[in-house]
Amino acid sequence: MSDQDNNLPVIDLQSSEYYINRELSHLQFNIRVLEQALDESHPILDRLFFLCIFSKNLDEFYEVRVANLTQQLAFAREQAGADGMHPQQVLSEVHNLCSVTVERQYEILNNTLLPALKEQDIHFLRRAEWNDEQRIWVRSYFDDNIQPLISPIGLDPSHPFPRLVNKSLNFIVALEGKDAFGRETGLAIIPAPRSLPRTVRLPDELTSGGDCFIFLSSMIHEYADELFPGMTIKGCYQFRVTRNADLDIDHDDTADLATALEDELHSRNFGEEMRLEVADNCPEELTDFLLNQFNLEQTDLYRVNGPVNLGRLIEVIGQISRPDLQYPPFTPGLPKNINFKKSIFESIRFRDTLLLHPFESFTPVVDLLREAAKDANVRAIKQTLYRTGAKSEIVNALVDAARNGKEVTVVIELRARFDEEENLYLANRLQEAGAVVVYGVVGYKTHAKMMLIVRKEGTKYKRYVHLGTGNYHAGNARAYTDYSFLTCDDSIGEDVHKVFQQLTGMGEALRIKKLFHAPFTLHKRLIQMIDREAAHAQAGKPALIRLKANGLTEPKVIRALYRASQAGAKVDLIIRGQCCLRPGIMGVSDNIRVRSIIGRFLEHTRVFYFLNDGNDEIYAASADLMERNLLRRVETAFPIEFPKLKERMKDELEIYMLDNCQAWDLQPDGTYVRAQPGANEPMIKAQAVLLEKLAASAS
Incomplete structure (x- = not known):
């Protein structure tokens, strides 16, 4: 049966009309996340969480996806996907869609979430709302915590425009008058201290109940004039720039991936500029000045009515003790076939185990590795790590296993985006404990989630395996839906062993029975x-x-x-x-x-x-x-x-x-x-x- 048999025109399935552009589809996902902030079936603090996640997602979208499109154009390496759209056309549509969506994001914050939070006695106080006692406290906080860390930069021939860190909070200040040296610059930059929180909680005794927060930007605005004694501030406006944060490592010219990655990480904060966000009341001449400094166009400019980094608002959720305003906690289920009073190996031998996190606990996976680290019959452990977490129980167990004399081999993917520095630390820690650490295969990220435990049982070795859809990260296992599969199936164990051989050794692809890889x-x-x-x-x-x-x-x-x-x-x-x-x-x-x-x-x-x-x-x-x-x-x-x-x-x-x-x-x-x-x-x-x-x- 075919179109030709029915005398119908042949349908070309490679035609671009049948494909959606990947970047625009990615943005649609972010928009669906933002819409959760309006969904009243979510508790109000979780709605704020979704707003913050949208902001973080959009940051990464510019740091990676928009950066990639921009580089294609810059180096004449344009690649049209199956959808047929030229990168310039994609960028244009991205900017149009982001402009509308970011404006909607701030409307949701100002007109929906902040009023709803206020009804629950959670307040974000603007400067005009501070009472006398609060103003005295803010003044003291500024003097003790902010001013000692601030280094305002007046712009003149000997003080060129500074190199500002990716996504950092900054202020552009319009000045009038002469400084102590007789200079009349007219402009200055105030980089906000990166070590300070972007929202500060007022002490309870200064509030009439509830939770009150003040933005760091409000404090700097209030006392910015004291950073320029004898001069008059005509305007002070917050801004931040988003940069290309994707690492570019030449694998053909790299002898040591870890060293190359360490070097590249230092430059991530100062990549090419992709986007400029400024306060919506910033005068046009100042935004034009900033765009010129960053070599950006008007389409790269976003005027925002509120803090320029809403992602940092996520910090306040952990400071609010209001369980009635969040999803109720739950205890993940435990599989009935695992007897935690006995050996987990015995339970796995009895039957395969399937877990769906976060509804079911990640504990059996961690406990399996902990037991393996101490079990005298366990001879070897092989593990892949992609995103694991700095305080990982999995890594602790691997360290214990290595110190207990097990043959521990860990394949760490150093290039897990935005977790590279943490993975370098984990690699060093494991190596110091005596584990063999490899970094996968050049040119191919190791994204597989595999654990292989080799145990001596009688006169033979038995392989126990964990395979998963998600990372070995206990925190993610409480927030992401992922499957974990525990088995001692001989064929699967042999397959996983062969995959590890390919990752750590060299040679032709080995024949694998049950897994697809x-x-x-x-x-x-x-x-x-x-x-x-x-x-x-x-x-x-x-x-x-x-x-x-x-x-x-x-x-x-x-x-x-x-x-x-x-x-x-x-x-x-x-x-x-x-x-x-x-x-x-x-x-x-x-x-x-x-x-x-x-x-x-x-x-x-x-x-x-x-x-x-x-x-x-x-x-x-x-x-x-x-x-x-x-x-x-x-x-x-x-x-x-x-x-x-x-x-x-x-x-x-x-x-x-x-x-x-x-x-x-x-x-x-x-x-x-x-x-x-x-x-x-x-x-x-x-x-x-x-x-x-x-x-x-x-x-």
Whole structure:
């Protein structure tokens, strides 16, 4: 069955009209995050949290994605993706969309969140609102904590415009008069001390109850004139610049990756300028001056009605003791098949274990490694680390294992973006303990989440394995949804052993039985399984594909999904972030549904399900459906074969498809529409359902 057989025009699935631009799709995800700040089903402090996360996401978007587009233009390396958009066109649309969205962000802050917080007796006091006692306290705080750290910089030929740190808070000051040396500069820059918090909590005795905060910027504004004695301040305006923060390491010219990375980290704070944010009341001549200093255009300028870095507002949430204004705490569930009074090895030998964090605890993973570190029968431990955390229990256990004489090998990905410095520290700590530390494969980030424990049992060695969709980070395991899989399956253990061999040694790709791994087999096998489902549909058999990931951008995978849809297979895609596939196009993707779930927890699981003519297959993976994951990273996808665990994962995917409160459905034009329950339908929130089903308690 084909278009030619029906005398219909041939559909070119490579046509750019069938693809959404990746960067614009990324921005749509950030907009969905921002919309959570307006969702009254979230507690008010969690709504503030979403606003802050949007700000942090947008910072990173400029530091990495906009920086990449800008460099393409600067070095004449323009690359149009499957969507066919030229980088200049993408940048133009990015600026237009960001301009509208940032303005909306500050409207939400000023007109919705701050008034709602005020109703709950949480106040952010402007200078005009300070009473006499508060003003005296602020004056003392400025004298004791701020003024000793400030170095105002008057601009003149001997004091050129300073090199300002990426995303740092600064002020441009218009001056009148002459200083002690007779200089009449007219302009000065005040860099705010980076060591100080951006919001300061007033002591309780200075408030009439509740929580009161004052912005650091307000304090500096109030007393800026004292930094320029004898001169008159005509205006003082906050600003910050966002820079290119993506590291550029030439692997072909690097003998030592760790040393090269350390050198590159020093320059991250001073990359090329990408964006300028200024107070909305800053005069045009001053914004023009700043744009000229940073070599930016008017399209790179954002005038904001409030603090220039809303991401730092996240600091106040931890200072407010109001559990009634946040989601209630919960105790993650523990698997019934693991007997914590006995050996975890014994429990894993009895049955494979599947955990869905944060609804179920990450503790069994940590406890397994702790037990391995002390177990006299454990001979070797191999582990990958991508994002782990500075105070990692996982790293503590690996250090103990190495000190206890185990053969500990750790593959640390030094290039995990914005965690590079922390990973260098962890690498040094592990090496000092006696572990063998390697940095993966040059040119390929090691993103796979694997732990292999080799234990002597009788006269033979037994391999115990943990595979996951998320990082070995206990904090993330309380905020991200991720699967953990514990098994001692011989074939999987052998496969993981071979992947570690490839990471630490050299040689040809080894034959692997059960795992799919990038960059060798995962991409190819995914497309084969999608095409197999299409063949079943074409033969008149039921066909279903369900894929859950954080991003879908790889063109060949998208084309395979289009072919499956054309053949009649049902395709359900749960894609949290970027999705370049256009659903709902007649004759191309009318059998494809794409939804994004945005809720209390960050959706992070990667699951691939295929009906396969009743012999269904399901895989969990470390990889997203993106070019970088499938072609330029070391990733693993692992099968879930135990029938009860397969049924469980299928049920959990179904819950996401039934969500009618926190799901957003992708439209053919690239926009998203929030799902709404029908008049007689029950409200279904996937995360709430899973929390009630899996957690030990939700209060």
